[in-house]
Amino acid sequence: MQNDTSASAIYVAHRTALVFIDPYNDFLSDGGKMWPQLEDIAAQVGLLDNLRAIVTAAREAGILIVVAPHHQAEPGDFEGWDHPTPYQLASDRIQIFQKGSWGAQWHPDFAPQPGDMVAGQHWTASGFANTNLDFLLKQSRRSHLVIVGLIANTCVEGTARAAVDLGYHVTLISDATAAFSAGAMHAAHDINAPSYAHAVLTTAELLTALSH
Numbered sequence: 001m002q003n004d005t006s007a008s009a010i011y012v013a014h015r016t017a018l019v020f021i022d023p024y025n026d027f028l029s030d031g032g033k034m035w036p037q038l039e040d041i042a043a044q045v046g047l048l049d050n051l052r053a054i055v056t057a058a059r060e061a062g063i064l065i066v067v068a069p070h071h072q073a074e075p076g077d078f079e080g081w082d083h084p085t086p087y088q089l090a091s092d093r094i095q096i097f098q099k100g101s102w103g104a105q106w107h108p109d110f111a112p113q114p115g116d117m118v119a120g121q122h123w124t125a126s127g128f129a130n131t132n133l134d135f136l137l138k139q140s141r142r143s144h145l146v147i148v149g150l151i152a153n154t155c156v157e158g159t160a161r162a163a164v165d166l167g168y169h170v171t172l173i174s175d176a177t178a179a180f181s182a183g184a185m186h187a188a189h190d191i192n193a194p195s196y197a198h199a200v201l202t203t204a205e206l207l208t209a210l211s212h
Contacts, residue, residue, distance in 0.1 A: 125158025
């Protein structure tokens, strides 16, 4: 699944960032609002253990970690909008990542640490749209992004595509994300990603690259 033939030479610490999308309890913790829909795929790919291993390896390698969080919901967020998406309307109904709630807190294993960065909250699929994510990365002189988190075929793909458009080198990690179905995972990683991402790796492949 790897597009790039020199992965071990790509992830230079001072030019690389790990972009972690939406590490909220509602997505990643037992009891989270969306966890029941993600749990089967998460278990199949070993999501939580893979994310833990990647975050640990990134810290050990001196790679910047940037959290790209979704907007925290409040009632009536989309009142008066001309074009809310079906996903936004569904999210509004159940208040995913409701502001002030446990579900909108970071999963305890992935809470930002001193030296990490947290971008502004995105309202749609792209972590770049109407946020300071691009500014933070460019001011930190990061050109190579490793993107992990949730959900594979929405915010991960939307953020990765936007990153390519903005000129970044983009690596996706196929087993450091999840989706609501195997079909969505297949579409995201086997059909769509090879057409735009510079590399699609497994967690094991990434860890090997970071260790060299």
